[in-house]
Amino acid sequence: MKKQITIALAVSISAFSFAQKKELKEAEKAIKGNNYAEAKTALKQAESQLSEMDEKQKAQYYYLNAEALYANGAASMKDIDSALESLSKVQGDYVSESSDLKQSMVNGIIKKGNKFYEAKDFSTSSKYFEKAYRLSTKDTLFLYYAAATAVNVQEYDRALVLYEELKNLNYTGVEKQYFATNVSTGEEEILDKSTRELYVKAKSHTNPGERMTESKKPEIVKNIALIYISKGDDEKALKAIDEARAETPDDINLILSEANIYYKLGNTEKFKALLEKATQMEPNNPELQYNLGVISAESGHPEEATAYYKKAIELSPNYINAYINLAALILSKEESIIKEMNGLGSSKKDDLRYDELRGQRQDLYKQAVPYLTKALEIDDKNISAAKTLVNIYSILGEKAKHDELKVKVEALEAEAK
Structure with a gap:
């Protein structure tokens, strides 16, 4: 009697195992045929049997579930999040495949972000760039892109969070840049190193060189300051401007922004001192004279504004x-x-x-x-x-x-x- 029960139980377990393998196999086949709806149906059936699966089958289930949700790049942001959650549960087997899928997701998200950017949908583009960074935190460039595109559509609160994160990471964006002059156009072109060497060897390009790009840190701390200014948070704005000016002490626009804040605060003495500093630094800059005119006009100094505008015209008719x-x-x-x-x-x-x-x-x-x-x-x-x-x-x-x-x-x- 005991032997019969043991045999019956063994048959039952075998049947469960067979069903699980069948459904996972069906899901895998559907994914290969790009039939993600069918794959999701098969995986839904397999989900109820998760507790009966061994570790390898669980790993396969979570991996296939992520593939089905991602749908080769057609997924919504919500489905992408669900796919990532599923991948996080993969252990042992399918870890390598999961890593490849995650990288494929990063590449697809970046591609979508670029597509939205080209369509001038900066808000959506920004969110995709941020997602790419969250998936691959070594790629801090995409966190920078996320912040910059958020600013484009005046999503200042979100941009501020991203810029603050970049500042805390001490992100500079400095990288080595390779260039050469195109013989046919006479213009300098930025190229990757191997392509540049190939072009120079083919004599289509000359004057090869390399240089380090400028740091983006001054821009980051400057934008943090400007966002605080736009929010009317003068105290934080002044603190941020101090940091920004420490990075770029000769930035005329920062000096003007600081001057404008002091005017708002009623500190006309500091306001005038900063304006004088700006004009001393670049007395023959028509744009500076013009900007000083704008600030003077907005601050209720029409006579000074008139003088600055006329000076701008004198320098640039x-x-x-x-x-x-x-x-x-x-x-x-x-x-x-x-x-x-x-x-x-x-x-x-x-x-x-x-x-x-x-x-x-x-x-x-x-x-x-x-x-x-x-x-x-x-x-x-x-x-x-x-x-x-x-x-x-x-x-x-x-x-x-x-x-x-x-x-x-x-x-x-x-x-x-």
Whole structure:
């Protein structure tokens, strides 16, 4: 009797083992045929028998389950996470296969990240680059890409976390770069070492060389500071700027950003000192003069802004934005005039004041016209400058100029469509 029970039990265990092998084999066959839905069905049936499987079968199950979930790169981010969880349970057998699959997943995720990047879907691209890094933490470059693409779509909170992680890892991104000059184009090209040597040997390239790339650490700490500025966290921003300036003490933009924070905090003395430092460092930099003009205008210093814009034009006569901003500064005075005009009564005194203010308003328009005209000469497709001029000519009663420019504006608007 005992012998019969033992035999029956042995037959039962054998039947379970046979069923498990059959379902795993079916899943494996379905995966090879790219039929992942069928593979998932077979694996679902095998899942209920996990407790009866030996270690090798369990390892095979978890490996095949990861393959089915990943679906050769067609998986969603959620399925990728599930596939990774399944791979983490593989022990003993299939460890080598799991390692290969994981690397294949990394490559596929990077490929998808690049695809989303090329489609300018920076948000999704960033998440794929981060996933690639989480899968292969030695590839810190992808953590950098994740942070940089997050900034592109102003996902500042997420970018900040990634940049802080890069900073804590002391990531620099410095690497050796190989280059040579293309004989047919005369342009320098960045190549991998073996390709460069092949091209030089074939005489299609000359002047081979190598150099170390610049560190990305200054950019990282700078972006951390700028994100804190955008969030209005002045205390952390100033601390981050101190770190950033320690990396790049001569970065004009950091000095300007710091100056702007001090202005917000009411520390005008520090604000002016930093502006003076910036101009001393690069007195002939038109972009710096322009940026100083922008900061001065935003900080409520129109006279200083005007001087900086004019200096930018002196250094670079075709600096179109300086002309436009000069016109904007002039026209910004219009608001207070209109406000007073609208508040006047109907007395004779008020009528006289109204006429006086109307004259002041027209004088502002006349002062702005040369700057807008010059901007339009530099860029004849600048619709913003053209529209403003059309409105000014209308108010000034210069019908011929208004009509001529209106035709141009309509043509530009039609072209934009």
